[in-house]
Amino acid sequence: MFSPTVHTRFIALLGNPLGHSISPPMHNRVFEKLEMDYCYLPVEVTAEDLGTVFAAMKKMNFAGCNVTIPHKLAIMAHLDELDDLAETIGAVNTVRFQNGRSKGFNTDGEGFVRSLQEESGITPKGHRFLLFGCGGATRAIAMTLAAHGAERVMICNRTEAKAEALAEEINRRVRPCATSIACNSKAQLAAAAEAEILVNTTSVGMHPNEDVMPFPEACIEARHVVADIVYNPWMTKLLRTAEEKGAKAVHGLGMLVWQGAAAFQIFTDREADVAVMKEEVEKLRKG
Ligand code: ATR
Secondary structure: OOOOOOOHHHEEEEEEOOOOOOHHHHHHHHHHOOOOOOEEEEOOOOOOOOHHHHHHHOOOOOEEEEEEOOOHHHHHHHHEEEEHHHHHHHHOOOOEEOOOEEEEEEEHHHHHHHHHHHHOOOOOOOOOOOEEEOOHHHHHHHHHHHHOOOOEEEEOOOOHHHHHHHHHHHHHOOOOEEEOOOOHHHHHHHHHHHHOOOEEEEOOOOOOOOOOOOHHHHHHHOOOOOOOOOOOOOOOHHHHHHHOOOEEEEEEHHHHHHHHHHHHHHHOOOOOHHHHHHHHHHHHHHO
């Protein structure tokens, strides 16, 4: 059994609830494999206690923390510095402590980009994306795609006003490449015909409501890459349909692994062993 010493560096995951988080085993297996004296631990914390816990971590032997629901926005008030992309996204999922100071980052969008590249060979530059949804994950992915030079980022959401506001913000703060798409099948089909990559960033299709699609099946063509950020189940109805139609499917677990790998590098200045992270995630897939 691993036994920490006074030299061990800690990394916390701050969120609530954290019962099913894959991040602790994913990071700890890499620390073990690379023989690094680090320990990653889940810390369930309420909104009320977030500032106190964070301040205490800064005084202890913590290298940093990951931050998840519901604290990704609230944590920003406690930081000394903010990375430019995280500031534009407006949410933080990774914090590094160095020389008594804290700096916030957001690796969610980067995780998506690296997973897409690995699975499909596509990098965002010069490509046309259609995103469904408009939550926190959409923001991170859309802003990161724009920052990486995507030709077009189209956003379609059930609540259309949110998609309009996000597209406007991307155009103003990152690059003029975003448009909002009306939430009806005619507009969705026209946008899909223009797009090369379709991305579900909603929770539609997630366990236990697995038998639903986030957008009409008719949007999918064989030439599309179809990505889903839902990873429970691993094979969503959307991805199954995409494969049946001959399209390339990109699974949500890849984003989970690669956002973790990017955070690992921020915490430790070393590259993560992504193969080991994937092994751990595979266990989750197999249940
Ligand atoms: P997160 O911040 O974790 O990405 P979220 O804030 O819950 O998640 O956002 C979920 C997104 O999925 C929202 O854009 C939501 O649409 P609304 O803005 O209209 O609420 C979208 N979503 C969730 N359930 C949906 C459903 N059944 N049909 C269509 N969109 C849905």
